[in-house]
Amino acid sequence: DAGITQSPRHKVTETGTPVTLRCHQTENHRYMYWYRQDPGHGLRLIHYSYGVKDTDKGEVSDGYSVSRSKTEDFLLTLESATSSQTSVYFCAISGTAETQYFGPGTRLLVL
């Protein structure tokens, strides 16, 4: 199994508070991704990174920001959480343009 962890695994927060989710890999893969998964929507790409300090937006990036200061860490920040951001968040990594390896997910509930 690819070495990829997410923290926290579960979080409950209140509307308007900032939230940061962390993805950590031990594979030294170049590419890292943040997805959200919601019923009826499948997986949707939020942001991705193709190297340290190199990031770009996905299809649902509004309300989210990311940072990657080290190869192994990719942070997702909700600057001011809203109830519509209640979801399951998955981090993924890829060493090539092909296979992706997913983390276990973070369940976020925004009240």
Add this chain to the structure above:
Amino acid sequence: GNSVTQMEGPVTLSEEAFLTINCTYTATGYPSLFWYVQYPGEGLQLLLKATKADDKGSNKGFEATYRKETTSFHLEKGSVQVSDSAVYFCALTVGGSYIPTFGRGTSLIVHP
């Protein structure tokens, strides 16, 4: 652009039944094709893949053949088990792109 279309679920089967989950795609260029599986409460994991036309990917009794002429990559298994209950995602990448395109996922429920 690229897109992946999967059959809507849930697919409900009895144990030992034959499984087919349809997947068709459109792609600019020559894609690599994937099936991922997501067990309850977990992240997605690669089930199988095929990188060129007529290739067959296989794993854990599942198979899928890359059919360029029909732009399809249907997932099959001859005899499903209760433990195969999961959500299955078809996906593609096109050479030079590091952003995969996923289908919506198909839920499979296998009853004893």
